[in-house]
Amino acid sequence: MLIKSLVAVFLAAILTENYVLSKFLGICPFLGVSKKLNTAVGMSVAVTFVMVLSTAVTFPIYTYVLVPMGMEYLQTVLFILVIAGLVQLVEIVLRKYIPSLYNSLGIYLPLITTNCAVLGVTMLVLQKVDSTTAFTYTYGHALVNAFGAGIGFLVAMVMFAGVRGRLESADIPKSLKGLPITLVAAALVSLSFLGFAGFVDKLIPLA
Amino acid sequence: MTSILIAVGIVAGIGLLIGLILSVASIIMAVPKDEKAEKILEALPGANCGACGYSGCSGYAAALAKGKAEPGLCAPGGSSCTKAVSEILGVETGAVEPKVAVVKCRGSLEHTSYRAEYSGIMSCAAAMKIGGGLTACTYGCMGLGDCEAVCPYDAIHVSNxxxxxxxxxxxxxxxxxxxxxxxxxxxxxxxxxxLNRCSNRDKGGVTRKLCDVGCIGCKKCEKACEAGAVTVKDFCAKVDPSLCTNCGKCVEACPQQCITYFK
Incomplete structure (x- = not known):
């Protein structure tokens, strides 16, 4: 049952609760870096990496420090602090031990330090932790959710890079050229993700 | 009051902890920076033009510091830059011969003409794609200014x-x-x-119809040159700068005025 619920959480994070297209977090990199496929993939990999790592650290901090103290309201401030510090640490470690990965992630790693999608993943997952209901997120669920959110980010970025590639050669009215048509296209892609609503949710109570 | 203090304590404590971890990590896992490369980078002009064949000034500096590149590849920096770099590296190098770009076409509008009216994107690269360009001469300058746009020093301009x-x-x-x-x-x-300021490699008769100042490959310059610096190949004369004595005989001999003095 645990595995089934983990799969359900993973799928939900990618499809029904896609952080970019359903929760509208991380729109800035979504519009900014999706012009080219390779930068889109590079950014997404960095985001996934940071999301999982931040959740791995912030979840225990919330559970074992903030909740016992009754200081849940500090989560926003503290999470930003922790994520920023963590990204710096990861950067130092990568530069020393895996310079090739450091070079390929390049500017994206420091860029996403305070990305709202990363903060959103770490904070929104806490709402799912409610021991009074039949199904509550554990630490494992939170990690899988973060990984799924990153993959969902990747899916959205890659899809949108394709859409933008088509827009390049399309005959667009002058008034819509550039950002306007990009936003319209983003809205349509987001609309298509509405089709997944209710697709995975049913799995979770059964788990 | 105590709750505020606890909140401040938690944030400050975690902040301090992260700060400590980061500073310790940056000391333990410090990547030794190449001081030589940084010094060289300062000596380079920082134009990132890529004339040296590396991705930019930092790439060239890194290659220099590792001894993989020769000083003196930097054209924008000139001899002063080469001297500074050589000093940092501790090697001796000869002076860099100053160089300059030259457009090998003098086909301005009074000398040659367009073969079609062009109203597409005002770029030479775009015009090239449509039937091979807009000028009558298929070798000459189209004057749409791609070079002008790319020049970081405002040194090349299209006129006439x-x-x-x-x-x-x-x-x-x-x-x-x-x-x-x-x-x-x-x-x-x-x-x-x-210098022969024409790039046309059409046969003489064809060139003559297209342009008043086009090289027709008549070889008069080649015969006039006493230093053996001028050779005509593919109906286009070429002056070897290392052999040219600037005597002016080829310039006098040229019936098309395409060989000119250059300085």
Whole structure:
């Protein structure tokens, strides 16, 4: 049952609760870096990496420090602090031990330090932790959710890079050229993700 | 009151902890920076033009510091830059011969004409794609200014349908050479010499119809030259700068006035 619920959480994070297209977090990199496929993939990999790592650290901090103290309201401030510090640490470690990965992630790693999608993943997952209901997120669920959110980010970025590639050669009215048509296209892609609503949710109570 | 203090304590404590971890990590896992490369980077002009063949000034500096590159590849920096770099590296090098870009076409509007009216994107690269360009001569400058747009030193300008390099501003970074879709911009030594300012390789009769100042490959210059610096190949004369004595005999002999003095 645990595995089934983990799969359900993973799928939900990618499809029904896609952080970019359903929760509208991380729109800035979504519009900014999706012009080219390779930068889109590079950014997404960095985001996934940071999301999982931040959740791995912030979840225990919330559970074992903030909740016992009754200081849940500090989560926003503290999470930003922790994520920023963590990204710096990861950067130092990568530069020393895996310079090739450091070079390929390049500017994206420091860029996403305070990305709202990363903060959103770490904070929104806490709402799912409610021991009074039949199904509550554990630490494992939170990690899988973060990984799924990153993959969902990747899916959205890659899809949108394709859409933008088509827009390049399309005959667009002058008034819509550039950002306007990009936003319209983003809205349509987001609309298509509405089709997944209710697709995975049913799995979770059964788990 | 105590709850505020606890909140401050938690944030400050975690902040302090992260700060400590980060500072310890940055000391333990410090990547040794190449001081030589940084010094060299300061000595380079920082134009990131790529004339040296590396991705930019930092790439060239890193290669220099590792001994993989020769000083003196930097055209924009000139001899002063090479000297500074050599001093840092502790090696001796000869002076860099100053170089300059030259457009090998003098086909301005009074000398040649367009073969079609062009109203597309005002770029040589775009015009090239439509039937091979808009000028009557398929070798000559189209004058749409791709070189002008790419030049970081404001040294090349199109006037009267043909691009012309300002030798005083040009630093021979080769950006225009790479940009020109017809490949008629060349880097030559900055010295007094004769130079054929035409790139046309059509047969003489064809060239003569197209342009008043086109090289027809008559070989008069080749015969006139006593130093053996001029050779005609594919109906186009070429002056070897290393052999040219600037005697002016080829310039006098040229019936098309395409060989000119250059300085």
């Amino acid at each position: 349908g043909v691009a012309c390099v300002d030798g005083g501003k040009c630093r021979a970074c080769t950006l225009c050479v790479k940009t020109c879709p017809r490949g008629i911009i060349e880097i030559v030594p900055k010295k007094e010499m004769a």
